[in-house]
Amino acid sequence: MALAALLATSAPTTAAPALSPLTGAPAGVDWSGVWQTQPGRSGAEWLPSEAPQTPEYKARQDSLVASQAAGRADFEPAADCRPLGMPRFMSNVYGMEIWHRPGALGIYGEYPGFMRRIFTDGRKPPGLDDVDPSYYGYSVGHWEGKDLVVDTIAIKGNVLLSREGVQISDSASVHERFHQVDKETLTDTMTLTDPKALTRPWTITKTYKRSPEIDMMEYFCENNRHPTNADGTVTTILKSN
Protein backbone atom coordinates (compact mmCIF):
# COMPACT_ATOMS: atom_id res chain seq x y z
CA MET A 1 0.00 0.00 0.00
CA ALA A 2 2.76 2.37 1.05
CA LEU A 3 4.79 1.34 -1.99
CA ALA A 4 1.83 1.92 -4.29
CA ALA A 5 1.33 5.41 -2.84
CA LEU A 6 5.02 6.16 -3.30
CA LEU A 7 4.92 4.97 -6.90
CA ALA A 8 1.81 7.01 -7.57
CA THR A 9 3.42 10.22 -6.34
CA SER A 10 6.90 9.80 -7.83
CA ALA A 11 6.79 11.92 -10.90
CA PRO A 12 8.80 11.22 -14.03
CA THR A 13 11.77 13.59 -14.43
CA THR A 14 10.13 15.37 -17.36
CA ALA A 15 7.11 16.47 -15.30
CA ALA A 16 6.59 20.17 -14.86
CA PRO A 17 8.05 21.38 -11.56
CA ALA A 18 5.82 22.85 -8.86
CA LEU A 19 5.65 26.60 -9.36
CA SER A 20 5.62 29.30 -6.69
CA PRO A 21 2.19 30.94 -6.45
CA LEU A 22 4.00 34.24 -5.97
CA THR A 23 6.46 34.22 -8.87
CA GLY A 24 5.30 31.44 -11.15
CA ALA A 25 8.86 30.08 -11.11
CA PRO A 26 10.09 26.73 -9.70
CA ALA A 27 11.41 26.63 -6.13
CA GLY A 28 14.91 28.06 -5.95
CA VAL A 29 14.56 30.11 -9.17
CA ASP A 30 14.57 33.88 -8.87
CA TRP A 31 15.96 35.73 -11.84
CA SER A 32 14.29 39.01 -10.95
CA GLY A 33 16.64 41.96 -11.15
CA VAL A 34 18.96 43.63 -13.62
CA TRP A 35 21.31 41.72 -15.90
CA GLN A 36 23.69 42.75 -18.64
CA THR A 37 24.71 40.93 -21.77
CA GLN A 38 28.39 40.05 -22.04
CA PRO A 39 30.47 41.01 -25.10
CA GLY A 40 29.73 38.89 -28.13
CA ARG A 41 32.21 36.44 -29.62
CA SER A 42 32.08 33.30 -31.72
CA GLY A 43 29.06 31.21 -30.70
CA ALA A 44 27.76 33.95 -28.44
CA GLU A 45 26.57 36.52 -30.95
CA TRP A 46 24.88 36.57 -34.35
CA LEU A 47 28.20 37.14 -36.12
CA PRO A 48 27.65 37.79 -39.83
CA SER A 49 30.79 35.78 -40.64
CA GLU A 50 29.10 32.72 -39.13
CA ALA A 51 25.62 33.23 -40.60
CA PRO A 52 24.47 30.20 -42.66
CA GLN A 53 22.60 32.45 -45.08
CA THR A 54 20.70 31.33 -48.14
CA PRO A 55 22.01 32.94 -51.33
CA GLU A 56 18.90 35.15 -51.48
CA TYR A 57 19.41 36.57 -48.01
CA LYS A 58 23.17 36.93 -48.47
CA ALA A 59 22.40 39.04 -51.56
CA ARG A 60 19.95 41.12 -49.50
CA GLN A 61 22.62 41.75 -46.87
CA ASP A 62 25.17 42.75 -49.52
CA SER A 63 22.65 45.11 -51.08
CA LEU A 64 21.80 46.77 -47.75
CA VAL A 65 25.46 47.24 -46.89
CA ALA A 66 26.30 48.66 -50.33
CA SER A 67 23.33 51.02 -50.16
CA GLN A 68 24.39 52.33 -46.75
CA ALA A 69 28.00 52.73 -47.81
CA ALA A 70 26.77 54.81 -50.76
CA GLY A 71 25.06 57.18 -48.33
CA ARG A 72 21.58 55.89 -48.98
CA ALA A 73 19.06 54.70 -46.39
CA ASP A 74 20.56 53.57 -43.15
CA PHE A 75 19.11 50.08 -42.72
CA GLU A 76 19.69 50.14 -38.97
CA PRO A 77 16.15 50.31 -37.49
CA ALA A 78 17.44 52.21 -34.49
CA ALA A 79 18.41 55.03 -36.86
CA ASP A 80 14.73 55.67 -37.51
CA CYS A 81 13.56 54.84 -33.99
CA ARG A 82 12.10 51.54 -35.21
CA PRO A 83 12.04 48.44 -32.94
CA LEU A 84 14.90 45.95 -32.64
CA GLY A 85 12.65 42.86 -32.72
CA MET A 86 13.50 39.29 -31.78
CA PRO A 87 16.01 37.75 -31.40
CA ARG A 88 18.21 40.88 -31.52
CA PHE A 89 16.45 42.21 -28.43
CA MET A 90 18.35 39.61 -26.41
CA SER A 91 21.66 41.18 -27.54
CA ASN A 92 20.76 44.67 -26.30
CA VAL A 93 23.85 46.12 -24.60
CA TYR A 94 22.02 48.24 -22.04
CA GLY A 95 20.37 46.85 -18.88
CA MET A 96 17.98 43.90 -19.04
CA GLU A 97 15.52 43.49 -16.20
CA ILE A 98 13.63 40.26 -15.50
CA TRP A 99 10.24 40.20 -13.79
CA HIS A 100 8.49 37.04 -12.57
CA ARG A 101 4.78 36.62 -12.07
CA PRO A 102 2.48 33.62 -12.18
CA GLY A 103 1.63 32.89 -15.78
CA ALA A 104 4.28 35.06 -17.40
CA LEU A 105 7.89 36.21 -17.30
CA GLY A 106 8.81 39.69 -18.46
CA ILE A 107 12.15 40.79 -19.89
CA TYR A 108 12.46 44.57 -19.99
CA GLY A 109 15.14 45.94 -22.27
CA GLU A 110 16.38 49.35 -21.14
CA TYR A 111 16.97 49.88 -24.81
CA PRO A 112 14.61 50.15 -26.62
CA GLY A 113 12.39 50.57 -23.55
CA PHE A 114 10.22 47.54 -24.20
CA MET A 115 9.12 44.52 -22.16
CA ARG A 116 9.12 41.22 -23.92
CA ARG A 117 6.44 38.91 -22.47
CA ILE A 118 6.80 35.13 -22.27
CA PHE A 119 3.58 33.30 -21.36
CA THR A 120 4.14 30.48 -18.86
CA ASP A 121 0.50 29.78 -18.03
CA GLY A 122 0.40 26.45 -19.81
CA ARG A 123 -1.27 27.74 -22.95
CA LYS A 124 -0.57 25.92 -26.17
CA PRO A 125 1.33 27.91 -28.81
CA PRO A 126 -1.15 29.23 -31.38
CA GLY A 127 -1.04 28.17 -35.00
CA LEU A 128 0.73 30.63 -37.31
CA ASP A 129 -2.63 31.51 -38.89
CA ASP A 130 -4.04 32.48 -35.50
CA VAL A 131 -1.43 35.02 -34.47
CA ASP A 132 -0.51 38.23 -36.20
CA PRO A 133 3.15 38.99 -36.85
CA SER A 134 4.89 41.43 -34.51
CA TYR A 135 8.45 42.62 -33.96
CA TYR A 136 8.94 40.53 -30.82
CA GLY A 137 6.74 37.61 -31.88
CA TYR A 138 4.57 35.43 -29.70
CA SER A 139 6.49 33.66 -26.94
CA VAL A 140 5.24 30.63 -25.00
CA GLY A 141 7.47 29.02 -22.37
CA HIS A 142 7.48 26.20 -19.86
CA TRP A 143 9.79 25.17 -17.05
CA GLU A 144 11.93 22.05 -17.41
CA GLY A 145 13.50 21.60 -14.00
CA LYS A 146 15.03 25.01 -13.33
CA ASP A 147 15.39 25.90 -17.03
CA LEU A 148 12.86 27.98 -18.92
CA VAL A 149 12.26 26.72 -22.46
CA VAL A 150 10.63 29.20 -24.83
CA ASP A 151 9.37 29.10 -28.38
CA THR A 152 8.75 32.32 -30.27
CA ILE A 153 6.83 32.47 -33.55
CA ALA A 154 5.19 35.13 -35.73
CA ILE A 155 8.14 37.53 -35.88
CA LYS A 156 7.77 40.22 -38.54
CA GLY A 157 9.95 39.70 -41.57
CA ASN A 158 13.03 41.77 -42.37
CA VAL A 159 14.08 42.13 -38.73
CA LEU A 160 17.86 42.49 -38.47
CA LEU A 161 20.03 40.17 -36.42
CA SER A 162 22.81 42.67 -35.93
CA ARG A 163 24.34 45.95 -37.05
CA GLU A 164 25.81 44.29 -40.15
CA GLY A 165 22.60 43.88 -42.12
CA VAL A 166 21.88 40.14 -41.72
CA GLN A 167 18.08 39.85 -42.00
CA ILE A 168 15.61 37.17 -41.02
CA SER A 169 12.39 36.41 -42.90
CA ASP A 170 8.73 36.18 -41.92
CA SER A 171 9.25 32.42 -41.49
CA ALA A 172 11.71 32.69 -38.59
CA SER A 173 11.17 31.06 -35.20
CA VAL A 174 13.36 31.08 -32.11
CA HIS A 175 13.77 28.26 -29.59
CA GLU A 176 15.39 29.33 -26.33
CA ARG A 177 16.61 27.65 -23.17
CA PHE A 178 17.30 29.99 -20.25
CA HIS A 179 19.64 28.37 -17.73
CA GLN A 180 21.09 29.80 -14.54
CA VAL A 181 24.75 28.79 -14.35
CA ASP A 182 25.46 30.29 -10.93
CA LYS A 183 24.14 33.09 -8.74
CA GLU A 184 25.56 35.77 -11.02
CA THR A 185 25.21 34.15 -14.43
CA LEU A 186 22.29 33.38 -16.72
CA THR A 187 22.57 31.96 -20.22
CA ASP A 188 20.10 31.95 -23.09
CA THR A 189 20.81 29.32 -25.74
CA MET A 190 18.90 30.44 -28.82
CA THR A 191 18.30 28.39 -31.94
CA LEU A 192 17.08 30.41 -34.88
CA THR A 193 15.26 28.47 -37.58
CA ASP A 194 14.38 30.26 -40.79
CA PRO A 195 13.83 28.19 -43.94
CA LYS A 196 13.91 31.28 -46.17
CA ALA A 197 16.93 33.14 -44.76
CA LEU A 198 19.08 30.32 -43.34
CA THR A 199 20.28 27.02 -44.79
CA ARG A 200 20.21 25.36 -41.35
CA PRO A 201 19.23 26.23 -37.76
CA TRP A 202 21.75 28.58 -36.14
CA THR A 203 22.47 28.37 -32.41
CA ILE A 204 24.25 30.82 -30.14
CA THR A 205 24.46 31.08 -26.35
CA LYS A 206 24.25 34.53 -24.82
CA THR A 207 25.55 35.12 -21.31
CA TYR A 208 24.17 37.69 -18.87
CA LYS A 209 25.71 38.82 -15.59
CA ARG A 210 23.78 40.21 -12.66
CA SER A 211 24.30 43.97 -12.73
CA PRO A 212 22.57 45.56 -9.73
CA GLU A 213 24.75 48.66 -10.22
CA ILE A 214 22.75 49.63 -13.31
CA ASP A 215 19.99 52.10 -12.46
CA MET A 216 17.51 51.40 -15.22
CA MET A 217 16.61 54.54 -17.17
CA GLU A 218 13.73 55.45 -19.45
CA TYR A 219 14.35 55.34 -23.18
CA PHE A 220 12.45 57.36 -25.74
CA CYS A 221 13.75 57.74 -29.27
CA GLU A 222 12.64 61.34 -29.73
CA ASN A 223 15.45 63.25 -31.39
CA ASN A 224 16.52 61.46 -34.55
CA ARG A 225 18.54 64.02 -36.49
CA HIS A 226 19.38 61.62 -39.35
CA PRO A 227 15.97 61.11 -40.99
CA THR A 228 15.63 59.02 -44.12
CA ASN A 229 14.08 60.96 -46.98
CA ALA A 230 11.43 59.67 -49.39
CA ASP A 231 14.13 59.09 -52.02
CA GLY A 232 16.13 56.90 -49.65
CA THR A 233 18.88 59.37 -48.86
CA VAL A 234 19.71 60.35 -45.29
CA THR A 235 19.84 63.95 -44.09
CA THR A 236 21.79 65.06 -41.03
CA ILE A 237 19.94 67.95 -39.41
CA LEU A 238 22.45 70.63 -38.49
CA LYS A 239 21.34 73.95 -37.03
CA SER A 240 24.03 75.58 -39.13
CA ASN A 241 22.27 74.54 -42.35
Place this chain on the structure above:
Amino acid sequence: MRVMIWAGALLALAAPPAFAHHSFAMFDQTKEITLSGTVTEFQWTNPHSWLELDVRTASGAVEHWSLESGSVHTLTRLGWKSKMVKPGDRVTATLNPMKDGSRGGAMQSIVFADGRKISGGGR
Protein backbone atom coordinates in the same frame (compact mmCIF):
# COMPACT_ATOMS: atom_id res chain seq x y z
CA MET B 1 37.58 41.20 -39.74
CA ARG B 2 38.28 38.80 -36.88
CA VAL B 3 40.80 41.27 -35.49
CA MET B 4 38.19 44.04 -35.57
CA ILE B 5 35.66 41.89 -33.71
CA TRP B 6 38.16 41.16 -30.98
CA ALA B 7 39.19 44.78 -30.75
CA GLY B 8 35.51 45.61 -30.30
CA ALA B 9 35.16 43.04 -27.56
CA LEU B 10 38.16 44.49 -25.72
CA LEU B 11 36.75 47.99 -26.00
CA ALA B 12 33.44 46.77 -24.65
CA LEU B 13 35.25 45.34 -21.62
CA ALA B 14 37.17 48.52 -21.00
CA ALA B 15 34.35 51.03 -21.36
CA PRO B 16 30.66 51.21 -20.57
CA PRO B 17 28.70 49.68 -23.41
CA ALA B 18 27.94 52.06 -26.23
CA PHE B 19 25.59 51.36 -29.06
CA ALA B 20 25.60 53.38 -32.24
CA HIS B 21 21.98 53.91 -33.12
CA HIS B 22 22.80 54.68 -36.71
CA SER B 23 25.58 54.60 -39.23
CA PHE B 24 28.32 57.17 -38.63
CA ALA B 25 29.19 57.07 -42.34
CA MET B 26 28.38 60.79 -42.66
CA PHE B 27 31.31 61.62 -40.38
CA ASP B 28 34.95 61.40 -41.44
CA GLN B 29 36.32 59.12 -38.77
CA THR B 30 39.87 59.50 -40.02
CA LYS B 31 39.86 63.23 -39.23
CA GLU B 32 39.71 65.11 -35.95
CA ILE B 33 39.27 68.84 -35.53
CA THR B 34 39.12 70.90 -32.36
CA LEU B 35 36.74 73.83 -31.85
CA SER B 36 36.43 76.31 -28.98
CA GLY B 37 33.16 78.11 -28.62
CA THR B 38 30.11 79.07 -26.63
CA VAL B 39 27.32 76.59 -25.98
CA THR B 40 23.91 77.72 -27.24
CA GLU B 41 21.99 74.52 -26.46
CA PHE B 42 22.54 71.02 -25.09
CA GLN B 43 19.93 68.45 -26.12
CA TRP B 44 19.98 65.61 -23.56
CA THR B 45 18.03 63.18 -25.73
CA ASN B 46 17.85 59.74 -27.29
CA PRO B 47 18.77 58.21 -29.61
CA HIS B 48 21.66 60.68 -29.26
CA SER B 49 22.44 63.93 -27.48
CA TRP B 50 23.52 67.04 -29.40
CA LEU B 51 25.61 70.04 -28.42
CA GLU B 52 25.04 73.32 -30.28
CA LEU B 53 28.07 75.58 -30.40
CA ASP B 54 28.82 79.13 -31.64
CA VAL B 55 32.43 79.40 -32.76
CA ARG B 56 34.12 82.75 -33.48
CA THR B 57 36.44 82.54 -36.47
CA ALA B 58 39.74 84.40 -36.91
CA SER B 59 37.90 87.05 -38.96
CA GLY B 60 35.47 87.65 -36.11
CA ALA B 61 32.47 85.99 -37.75
CA VAL B 62 30.40 83.50 -35.74
CA GLU B 63 29.93 80.02 -37.20
CA HIS B 64 27.39 77.66 -35.72
CA TRP B 65 28.27 73.98 -35.28
CA SER B 66 26.06 70.99 -34.30
CA LEU B 67 27.92 68.21 -32.52
CA GLU B 68 26.45 64.74 -32.11
CA SER B 69 27.16 62.98 -28.84
CA GLY B 70 26.03 59.66 -27.31
CA SER B 71 22.73 58.37 -25.98
CA VAL B 72 21.58 59.57 -22.58
CA HIS B 73 22.42 56.09 -21.26
CA THR B 74 25.94 56.00 -22.70
CA LEU B 75 26.69 59.54 -21.51
CA THR B 76 25.35 58.84 -18.01
CA ARG B 77 27.61 55.81 -17.70
CA LEU B 78 30.58 57.81 -19.01
CA GLY B 79 30.03 60.20 -16.09
CA TRP B 80 27.97 62.91 -17.76
CA LYS B 81 25.09 64.81 -16.13
CA SER B 82 22.54 66.75 -18.15
CA LYS B 83 23.43 69.95 -16.28
CA MET B 84 27.17 69.71 -16.93
CA VAL B 85 26.75 71.92 -19.97
CA LYS B 86 24.47 74.91 -20.27
CA PRO B 87 24.01 77.80 -22.69
CA GLY B 88 26.77 80.37 -22.30
CA ASP B 89 29.45 77.88 -21.22
CA ARG B 90 32.80 78.07 -22.98
CA VAL B 91 33.96 74.62 -24.10
CA THR B 92 36.55 73.05 -26.37
CA ALA B 93 35.37 70.01 -28.32
CA THR B 94 37.20 67.53 -30.52
CA LEU B 95 35.12 65.97 -33.29
CA ASN B 96 35.06 63.87 -36.43
CA PRO B 97 33.71 66.41 -38.94
CA MET B 98 30.98 65.85 -41.54
CA LYS B 99 32.40 64.42 -44.76
CA ASP B 100 30.42 66.92 -46.85
CA GLY B 101 32.06 69.90 -45.15
CA SER B 102 28.92 71.17 -43.43
CA ARG B 103 29.34 72.40 -39.87
CA GLY B 104 28.63 69.29 -37.84
CA GLY B 105 30.52 66.41 -36.32
CA ALA B 106 30.63 63.43 -33.99
CA MET B 107 31.96 64.69 -30.66
CA GLN B 108 34.91 62.64 -29.42
CA SER B 109 35.79 64.59 -26.30
CA ILE B 110 35.03 67.86 -24.59
CA VAL B 111 36.98 70.10 -22.22
CA PHE B 112 34.95 72.36 -19.94
CA ALA B 113 35.95 75.86 -18.90
CA ASP B 114 37.31 74.53 -15.59
CA GLY B 115 39.63 72.11 -17.42
CA ARG B 116 37.65 68.93 -16.83
CA LYS B 117 37.78 66.61 -19.86
CA ILE B 118 35.28 63.88 -20.65
CA SER B 119 34.53 61.52 -23.54
CA GLY B 120 32.16 63.03 -26.06
CA GLY B 121 30.24 59.79 -26.60
CA GLY B 122 29.91 60.36 -30.35
CA ARG B 123 31.20 57.18 -31.90
